[in-house]
Amino acid sequence: MDLLLVFAWFATTDRAMLTNAMERDNAMTRRDFLRTTTMAAAAMAMPTGLFAQGKDQLKVGLIGCGGRGTGAANDSASADPGVVIWAVGDVFPDRAEGCRKSLQDSLKDRCQVTAERTFTGFDAYKKVLASGVDVVILAAPPGFRPAHFEAAVEAGKHIFTEKPVATDGPGLRKFLAAARKSEEKKLHVVAGTQRRHDPAYRETIARLRDGAIGDVTACYAYWNQGALWMNPRQPNWTDMEWQLRNWLYFTWLSGDIIVEQHIHNIDVCNWAVGAHPTKAISLAGRQVRTDAAYGHVFDHFATEYEYENGVRMISMCRQIDGTASRVSEHIVGTKGTTNANGSIRGTNAWRYEGARPNPYQEEHVHLIQAIRGGKAINEAVQVCETTATAIMGRMAGYTGQEVTWDMVMNSETSLAPASMQMGPIAVPKVAVPGTDRVS
Amino acid sequence: MIATFIISAVYASGAVNAPETFEQKIPNSLAKFEMARIPAGEGKQDGKSVPVKSLWIGRTEVTWDVYDIWAFRRDLDQDTVNRGHFDANARPSRPYGAADRGFGHAGYPALGMTARSADLFCKWLSEKTSKKYRLPTVVEWEYAARAGTAAPPAKLGDVAWYWDNADDKTWPVGKKPANAWGLFDTLGNTAEWAKLPDGNAVVCGGSFIDKAPEVGFGARKTPAPAWQQRDPQRPKSRWWLSDGPFVGFRVVCDD
Numbered sequence: 001m002d003l004l005l006v007f008a009w010f011a012t013t014d015r016a017m018l019t020n021a022m023e024r025d026n027a028m029t030r031r032d033f034l035r036t037t038t039m040a041a042a043a044m045a046m047p048t049g050l051f052a053q054g055k056d057q058l059k060v061g062l063i064g065c066g067g068r069g070t071g072a073a074n075d076s077a078s079a080d081p082g083v084v085i086w087a088v089g090d091v092f093p094d095r096a097e098g099c100r101k102s103l104q105d106s107l108k109d110r111c112q113v114t115a116e117r118t119f120t121g122f123d124a125y126k127k128v129l130a131s132g133v134d135v136v137i138l139a140a141p142p143g144f145r146p147a148h149f150e151a152a153v154e155a156g157k158h159i160f161t162e163k164p165v166a167t168d169g170p171g172l173r174k175f176l177a178a179a180r181k182s183e184e185k186k187l188h189v190v191a192g193t194q195r196r197h198d199p200a201y202r203e204t205i206a207r208l209r210d211g212a213i214g215d216v217t218a219c220y221a222y223w224n225q226g227a228l229w230m231n232p233r234q235p236n237w238t239d240m241e242w243q244l245r246n247w248l249y250f251t252w253l254s255g256d257i258i259v260e261q262h263i264h265n266i267d268v269c270n271w272a273v274g275a276h277p278t279k280a281i282s283l284a285g286r287q288v289r290t291d292a293a294y295g296h297v298f299d300h301f302a303t304e305y306e307y308e309n310g311v312r313m314i315s316m317c318r319q320i321d322g323t324a325s326r327v328s329e330h331i332v333g334t335k336g337t338t339n340a341n342g343s344i345r346g347t348n349a350w351r352y353e354g355a356r357p358n359p360y361q362e363e364h365v366h367l368i369q370a371i372r373g374g375k376a377i378n379e380a381v382q383v384c385e386t387t388a389t390a391i392m393g394r395m396a397g398y399t400g401q402e403v404t405w406d407m408v409m410n411s412e413t414s415l416a417p418a419s420m421q422m423g424p425i426a427v428p429k430v431a432v433p434g435t436d437r438v439s
Numbered sequence: 440m441i442a443t444f445i446i447s448a449v450y451a452s453g454a455v456n457a458p459e460t461f462e463q464k465i466p467n468s469l470a471k472f473e474m475a476r477i478p479a480g481e482g483k484q485d486g487k488s489v490p491v492k493s494l495w496i497g498r499t500e501v502t503w504d505v506y507d508i509w510a511f512r513r514d515l516d517q518d519t520v521n522r523g524h525f526d527a528n529a530r531p532s533r534p535y536g537a538a539d540r541g542f543g544h545a546g547y548p549a550l551g552m553t554a555r556s557a558d559l560f561c562k563w564l565s566e567k568t569s570k571k572y573r574l575p576t577v578v579e580w581e582y583a584a585r586a587g588t589a590a591p592p593a594k595l596g597d598v599a600w601y602w603d604n605a606d607d608k609t610w611p612v613g614k615k616p617a618n619a620w621g622l623f624d625t626l627g628n629t630a631e632w633a634k635l636p637d638g639n640a641v642v643c644g645g646s647f648i649d650k651a652p653e654v655g656f657g658a659r660k661t662p663a664p665a666w667q668q669r670d671p672q673r674p675k676s677r678w679w680l681s682d683g684p685f686v687g688f689r690v691v692c693d694d
Contacts, residue, residue, distance in 0.1 A: 067672035074673055102673055194671075226511055229533045232523030261535075293521040321511050324544065325537030358668045 089124030169411025213333025249295025284397025599627030629687025
């Protein structure tokens with residue numbers, strides 16, 4: 001498990017090169033075969049840098065047409081001149097249509113989404129996957145991710161998946177199984193934990209690996225800020241529509257704030273330690289943001305995680321207006337400390353002074369480079385482990401109990417409504433620490 | 440009044456005259472800030488002299504203490520906010536992250552707002568106070584920042600937070616000496632929005648991220664897509680500059 005976390009990136013495997021690519025998939029189409037062959041020939045003839053800029057068209061599909069999904073489609077297009085956005089899908093027609101128009105406006109002829117390839121409804125993702133795309137961006141609310149990811153892997157697509165990738169135990173297991181399968185199929189998968197693609201973070205963690213701060217003894221992770229957006233309920237909305245349009249505030253959709261937002265900082269600590277924690281305790285609640293408009297999620301968590309080697313991570317997240325903000329990480333070692341983000345203090349003091357390209361674009365650059373024959377990349381297991389870490393903190397907060405990794409991964413409780421259709425669904429009750437239990 | 444007295448005392452000990460000031464309170468809050476009278480005179484535009492009318496200008500950059508009330512709807516009834524019964528086009532969206540970048544909050548300059556946000560803040564402030572608040576013009580800004588001096592400060596670090604002394608962050612307003620007309624932090628800390636004759640805005644004066652040559656009375660930066668590069672959403676925010684932590688503003692009040 002740890003090996004997978006220790007730098008899928010820096011391990012310079014060449015498993016995407018021609019030989020393996022040929023073995024990749026029995027269902028390889030003629031077009032795929034031609035592309036691979038052409039790229040391999042080009043690779044032999046040209047320096048790597050040119051090779052990475054293949055001009056063959058890559059058709060990208062978008063599942064989940066909110067602001068982030070639309071942004072990710074733009075980031076993908078800006079990452080490689082051969083990318084075209086081919087199809088989009090969303091539960092809601094206004095979202096799918098609005099996204100198509102926005103992409104046409106920003107990308108011009110590199111948006112090739114037609115009305116026929118603008119899909120809506122709960123099964124829109126299946127239609128996007130069947131529309132002839134090479135790559136798919138998964139940007140629907142996290143509760144849908146396991147099903148969407150599983151279907152994308154089944155369809156043999158390369159994947160950019162937003163974080164988090166599940167909200168409950170059954171979702172984690174479904175995603176993890178599909179993640180393993182994506183590795184077997186040698187698919188390329190990049191996750192929206194963009195700090196892993198930020199050169200300042202990467203250089204800092206590389207130095208940490210080389211011993212710049214000695215042995216890591218403690219980690220601190222923070223995402224404390226004010227409240228986020230909320231869409232007031234409209235009279236014509238069903239319960240389901242209201243919850244989907246306010247997905248942040250329902251645990252089955254977002255995982256709660258520790259999973260939806262704080263996952264970024266938790267991921268950096270897991271990255272620094274090179275493992276996932278094995279247990280957690282948490283003090284958490286719904287103290288200020290109590291109006292029914294905000295569903296049933298909490299507004300703060302303060303969690304202590306413990307890794308197998310005894311290292312602890314203190315994690316805090318809060319969404320309460322008028323409180324002190326902090327969004328950062330702090331790693332303590334025997335020879336120094338680091339913010340993981342370009343600054344090391346102590347024996348080997350250092351400051352990153354290189355370029356800071358947009359990591360939201362870099363993550364797509366890395367995915368497309370891999371698809372075009374560069375270094376293979378598959379972050380699926382890694383992002384699943386960090387998602388599970390965050391869910392472990394939530395379960396500890398909701399229950400007030402010490403929660404272990406195994407309790408999370410074996411949890412049988414599915415949070416999603418039984419039936420996926422527009423209509424009445426209940427708002428889950430607010431969790432009560434000391435009374436609720438992990439099941 | 441007490442604040443004015445203290446400042447007057449400080450100025451009385453130096454060569455400069457005490458600025459004429461008034462204190463602006465935000466109704467139903469503890470927030471307040473000071474405005475200083477700028478005398479009429481001659482400003483510069485494209486190398487030519489242009490007249491500047493007497494005006495009032497903020498002695499400091501607008502702080503979070505004041506900006507929060509508008510930006511985070513803290514003057515609105517929470518039930519009103521939760522039902523959406525307010526003009527969402529007149530108040531910023533909620534940032535996904537720490538608007539203050541963790542630099543500090545109370546007493547620190549508000550930062551990272553678009554010019555549109557700064558304009559709408561002035562509109563709100565005018566309604567709240569029944570006065571006429573707006574952004575300065577670039578000519579007014581430079582005229583007020585120079586305060587009658589032609590030369591740049593002898594030692595920039597004495598009056599400004601910039602690359603060499605800011606530690607990559609903003610600092611509380613008003614910690615370094617004011618200029619001759621009582622204005623603090625015109626150079627450095629945050630660069631400040633001001634309007635060009637065509638109505639577009641630029642930021643003036645340089646900021647904590649700028650090295651000495653980019654900090655000065657004539658320093659200007661024009662808004663660029665790079666200022667929102669890391670905004671992961673489309674459409675990008677009309678309210679916040681994901682990559683513009685160096686942007687702030689001060690307000691002008693017409694008589």
